[in-house]
Amino acid sequence: MSFRLNKVLLSIVACGAVTLGAQDLSNYTSFTVDGKTIQIHGFFSQGFVGTNDNNWLTMNTSNGSFAMTDGGVNVSSQLTDKFRVGAQVNDRNLGQLGQWHPQLDWAYGDYKFTNWFGVRAGKVKTMMGLYNDTQDMDFLHTFALLPQSVYPTDLRDATLSHLGADIYGTISPKRIGSFSYTLYGGDRRDSLYGGYPYNLTIHGIYLHQYGGPVYGADLRWDTPLKGVLVGYSYLSEDITGTGQLNPSVALGGPNTLVPYKEWSKNDFVEQYYGQYTIGKLRIDAEHRRYLREQDVFSGQFGILTDVRAWYFAGAYRVAKRLELGSYYSHFGINWYTDVPGQVESPSESAPDRHLYDKVVTARFDLTSSLYLKIEGHLMNGYGGFLYPDGFYPQVNPQGLKPNTNALVALTGWSF
Amino acid sequence: MKRIQFLLFAAVAALLFTSASLQAAEVKIIANASVGESSVSADELKRVFLLEKNALDDGSHVEPVVAKGGPTHEAFLKEYLSKTDSALQTYYRSLVFTGKASMPKTLGSEAEVAAYVARTKGAIGYVGAATAAPGTKTLEVK
Numbered sequence: 001m002s003f004r005l006n007k008v009l010l011s012i013v014a015c016g017a018v019t020l021g022a023q024d025l026s027n028y029t030s031f032t033v034d035g036k037t038i039q040i041h042g043f044f045s046q047g048f049v050g051t052n053d054n055n056w057l058t059m060n061t062s063n064g065s066f067a068m069t070d071g072g073v074n075v076s077s078q079l080t081d082k083f084r085v086g087a088q089v090n091d092r093n094l095g096q097l098g099q100w101h102p103q104l105d106w107a108y109g110d111y112k113f114t115n116w117f118g119v120r121a122g123k124v125k126t127m128m129g130l131y132n133d134t135q136d137m138d139f140l141h142t143f144a145l146l147p148q149s150v151y152p153t154d155l156r157d158a159t160l161s162h163l164g165a166d167i168y169g170t171i172s173p174k175r176i177g178s179f180s181y182t183l184y185g186g187d188r189r190d191s192l193y194g195g196y197p198y199n200l201t202i203h204g205i206y207l208h209q210y211g212g213p214v215y216g217a218d219l220r221w222d223t224p225l226k227g228v229l230v231g232y233s234y235l236s237e238d239i240t241g242t243g244q245l246n247p248s249v250a251l252g253g254p255n256t257l258v259p260y261k262e263w264s265k266n267d268f269v270e271q272y273y274g275q276y277t278i279g280k281l282r283i284d285a286e287h288r289r290y291l292r293e294q295d296v297f298s299g300q301f302g303i304l305t306d307v308r309a310w311y312f313a314g315a316y317r318v319a320k321r322l323e324l325g326s327y328y329s330h331f332g333i334n335w336y337t338d339v340p341g342q343v344e345s346p347s348e349s350a351p352d353r354h355l356y357d358k359v360v361t362a363r364f365d366l367t368s369s370l371y372l373k374i375e376g377h378l379m380n381g382y383g384g385f386l387y388p389d390g391f392y393p394q395v396n397p398q399g400l401k402p403n404t405n406a407l408v409a410l411t412g413w414s415f
Numbered sequence: 416m417k418r419i420q421f422l423l424f425a426a427v428a429a430l431l432f433t434s435a436s437l438q439a440a441e442v443k444i445i446a447n448a449s450v451g452e453s454s455v456s457a458d459e460l461k462r463v464f465l466l467e468k469n470a471l472d473d474g475s476h477v478e479p480v481v482a483k484g485g486p487t488h489e490a491f492l493k494e495y496l497s498k499t500d501s502a503l504q505t506y507y508r509s510l511v512f513t514g515k516a517s518m519p520k521t522l523g524s525e526a527e528v529a530a531y532v533a534r535t536k537g538a539i540g541y542v543g544a545a546t547a548a549p550g551t552k553t554l555e556v557k
Contacts, residue, residue: 086514115468125513
């Protein structure tokens, strides 16, 4: 979509949002069918990103880009005291990703036998860390972009949801707070318009399918210390990608298309997290390790990527309509491979081994449903090309500079 | 010196206790007559309004009703949920937009809350301590 058309669209959306926001559109739609209440909720956001040098998140940000649009709508109903059903569809465009292909975000039935045991089945958002299951809904967060080391928006398909079942519950022993658990198993099917398939195209790989079985657990402790929450999540998966390969691009072979396959040998995510809230202040900290050992190019080569990521964030509601926040995000990557031409830099201080990001944000709640975020990023590093972390060679053909400064403006509306 | 320190400590403790008592006394928890319990623990009350529990320990189904704003609403949030209003709305929305819950009933005045609780089976809400709530029962918070 052209820059001019995006600008016109943004103007229309902004005017519409200001006009509509003047009314109280925080009210969702609710109606009754056969005695059952059905609720309809939705959200929409439009962003602008500008960077000083490198193009970021597959957008042409060095010239300023409005290619950052997201939205969704859900419908749900509590059919009995114990059983509810619902579904949410969303659509996004983020530079070269998403490209307006609507997706089923979640759709499941939820039966709560007791407070300590319930079952969800269908397409379910994956519980991991503080914000994995809500990372695609920015209106719920202070920041326009969550810390990208742990919640990369271009790779959110990898952990966002699974098709399967969860068992969950909350146990509240006296005097030691409460424990909430989730155990899940199922299948992960990534969108072909996500960051990982897009990254592979630079190597002449075009995926037609990417996914596989996934299982995991999350345990969080709402401690007896007021406002203190800690937790641990683990996810393991066995992912296979199939498609086509043009050997001339990365391997110096013939310029033709041949079948391609890659598969996991060891693939897991481990995450520790904590949160402290007191009054209008919230402090978050998370650490994620993502290790992936896989065979690629149909078994010809192997790759092991080991990502260690963490962030520390704070947010404070200064006034009813203003919240300020800041975070430091740390992404470090080791990789080992026998793919020709891919040599790991010896130290994490090299820009292709890390991405450090310092961020400040102001969130203006213009009404109870309409908001505006202004956010600045000071980034050092750009990570390696074997595993995408926001900087893609396809949109940076001139090469990458070690530092990127970015301004993100995001407006949105939810009901 | 030690006596002065003790008196200071006693004065501060008395002030804190009085403040907490005043805050708790500002809010009255009310429930529909169908709710079997006459008392509820603070932790259980928190779990109900955070949509983690939809039944009390005696098995009574409960449905929380929240106010849209006001001093009683703010006092309830501070005393029992340890959340600001914006944090509570964000919390509810995170459940709604991941499919885990429906948005709780939100009413604009204490009179509306009292009337809704009186006529709705399982409803549980909060009003000012001096607010009349005919047709409801008051739950003691332990």
